[in-house]
Amino acid sequence: MDAGDPHRQEAVPQSERVTINLTGKAVQSLQRLQELTGYNKTDCINRALIIANEVEGMSREPGAVYWRETPDSDLMLVRFV
Numbered sequence: 622m623d624a625g626d627p628h629r630q631e632a633v634p635q636s637e638r639v640t641i642n643l644t645g646k647a648v649q650s651l652q653r654l655q656e657l658t659g660y661n662k663t664d665c666i667n668r669a670l671i672i673a674n675e676v677e678g679m680s681r682e683p684g685a686v687y688w689r690e691t692p693d694s695d696l697m698l699v700r701f702v
Contacts, residue, residue: 641666676701 643651654665680686680701687696 651662651665654660654669655662658665660668676686678684680699686699686701688699689696
């Protein structure tokens with residue numbers, strides 16, 4: 622593939638060790654996510670970062686992210702601040 626090809630996949634970087642400080646709300650969310658999924662903290666944080674990156678990409682112009690609370694409810698535009 623050509624280096625200028627827009628469909629070329631970016632190389633996945635090697636693992637990186639980081640230290641983070643979580644807010645109280647983030648700690649509660651992490652604990653709840655561990656309970657719901659059975660994943661360890663590292664896996665929960667990795668998945669959250671990947672999902673956050675995808676959501677940010679989808680919500681950029683001209684895209685949008687919508688949420689439906691139940692199958693019968695109206696769509697709601699989600700805005701991330």
